[in-house]
Amino acid sequence: MSLSARITVKQNGFFLEVDLLVSAGETVAVLGPNGAGKTTLLRALAGLIPIQGHVELDGQVLDDSAAGRHVPTERRGVGLVFQDHVLFPHMTVQQNVAFGLRHNASATSRQWLDRAGLGEKANALPRDLSGGQAQRVAILRTLATEPRLLLLDEPLSALDVTIRAEVRRELSRQLSGFHGVRILVTHDPLEAMALADRLVVLEQGRITQSGTAAEVTARPRSRFVADLAGVNLLRGRARGDHIELAGGAIVAAPDAGDGDVFAVIHPRAVALYLARPQGTPRNVWRARAEDLDLQGERVRVRLSGALPLVAEVTPSAVRELKLDSGAEVWAAVKATEISVYRA
């Protein structure tokens, strides 16, 4: 049981080209900025839009543009959960859950609702449910059809923060009892890490990174992932012991190698001084604190200057340095704190 998909979609100037392999029982989270093509990918897998390429599920060909083969959505055995519940407003909760069932629909739908503790809402209309209840019913409605491929399109993002955690826990429990292929589209890294075994980063219609959460965040290859991981990402050309950045700045890094590279600097590795520091650090720049943001026990300082960076310092350091928006400081990074990898 697995999904293998090679999909190309071209429509209205938008381009999606994705190769994806997911095994049964695995949950893959598709992460990406808005407009990256995440929803388009789900719609393509669901068979709702025409594609070029090949989609195969459990050995059954669902799409093969070369052979002119296309299995329509209703015969694909897919389950689709939308951002907001999309429950049929004119049917009761139980009728909604029973909609996709062929045999014993009434009894089976009732069982699903009872098991989820939603039995007393069976005869309610969707408009009488809270947002969280409605989304839970929507998930049940999809799972009840026992799909082989479960597609979740930002299933929690329309919910209030207060109930999101609760629905996420329930979704996590439901997913663990589901044996098909699971694909979760999200822009929330927390959701991705909580529910998924593997992350796929989709940017501008292409997969830019893939792997476990640790693997992906350790070596960001885009601004989007760097922001997710909360690190500074630099791109430039390595020349032995230093890197020339696109803006002209030079960053010293031992064993940088040669050629196009990414360099990651953790904000905690950026040290700030009032006067130019003496001694070892070779990477010292004049910088200006643009804004400060208190995050838990740390303060993130956005710096401008020859090298725009984010530094993370302690609140006491902020006091000592008299840091404020517009303060002029010196920023230093030890060469050994810079991790460099091929672009």
Next chain:
Amino acid sequence: MTKWVASLAALLLGSCAGNQGSGPPPTVSSIVVFAASSLEPAFVKVAGRVSPKYRLGVVFNYAGTQALSSQLMQGAQADVFASADTAHMKSLQDAGLIGGSPQVFGHNRLEIAVEKGNPKGIHTLADLARAGLVTVLADPSVPAGKYAQQALARAHVTVHPASLEPQVTGVLGKVSLGEADAGIVYVSDIVSSGKVDGVAIPDGQNVIADYPIAKLKSASNNQGADEFISYLLSPEGQSIITGAGFEKA
């Protein structure tokens, strides 16, 4: 609506005629004539002559006689009223709306309208009762329908019409399109239509309608009204009337 288009056309025709030839002077005054619909083809021609001759613009309002008389009763402004029957003229006279005394300027008789070439071989009113024949009549509420009923009664014929058209044009239209095999209309309608043939109805069964015309008391252009009426009664006017299928006064 077609009436308005027609009266507009009449006006244009009139003024066009007025501007034709070796530079006749433009019209200097105008009259408003309320005329029964069946008179339209004849009156368009009349206006074409009257306009250049008397430098007179003629504006027509064509409608069923009943509609025209109720418009006049409600205070509509006009100079001349030409009716398709004497009864309505009489009631306007009784209401004190008529200026001079009404004069009959023509007669109209009924004919059976059939398709061109008379494919169903219809020769008498009795033929209209034939089974399988589609006959349409005017509704008895309009004069043509009332007269048709009278004619059928005189001929002792019972017809089951497929439709009772509220306008004579409806009868003509259905016969000319081939949807109806026969209908009873005025001779003038058959002449002006040109798309149907007429089968004469003998005098003994026929009903002959008198068409009276009169100046209205409220006329704002007395001279123009007199000129129009006297032209209509002149030999020249009468030949236009007979050319349109009416009989001389």
Next chain:
Amino acid sequence: MSQARIPGPLVALAAAGLLLFVLPLAGLIVRAPWNQVWPALTAPETATALGLSVFCSLTATAVALALGIPLALLLSRTSGTIRGILRALTTLPMVLPPVVGGVALLLAFGRRGLIGAPLYAAFGLQIPFTTTAAVIAETFVAMPFLVIAVEGGLRGLDHRYEEAARALGAGSWKVFLRVTLPLLRPAVFSGAVLCWARALGEFGATITFAGNLPGRTQTVPLAVYVALETRPEGAIVLSLILLGVSLAILIGLRDRWLGEP
């Protein structure tokens, strides 16, 4: 929820618009010979015309629903030139003078018409002058109102409901009958009401295509027109009766259609 105040001039214009509807109605009511209402109401001719009007308009609405909803569905799925052409064809009867529509119907379904001629030759079937013709004329003139309303409803529909239904394994029929159609109910209802009202008041196409025969093709508007020639007060009474019946049917249907499921 508090709403923005409507600017004064707009209120004045709205009032003027309302007066345009109310004044003629008031004229009809004030001038109505009320002592003749009961005799007119019980006169057999009235019952005949009224019965025919209600029958023809409801049948026309039913036919329009059966043909118009699929047509709207088709329209909503097309785009570009084809849609432009289809839409123009569908809305043509709305701009065509009804009398011209009647002539066009004769040229199509008449004894000499495109389809009417072979039908007449083969079966001796003549459509004009029949109640069927009255229904066809009313459908022709009124169906565009339904199609436009339903198409508008379809365009405003959240298509994810249909996608969700398909993902739940529903084939196209099931999606249409159990999801699309119920969601369209408000649009279908308002379209059907507009369509029915237009059919009920239909005059020009009916009289041209179906003729005017009491009991067969003389609907109330035709009867009113004929009565106007000879007894205008009878025409007013008949108009009022038509008004009353249509209001009663509208109110009755509304609860039935838009009530809670």
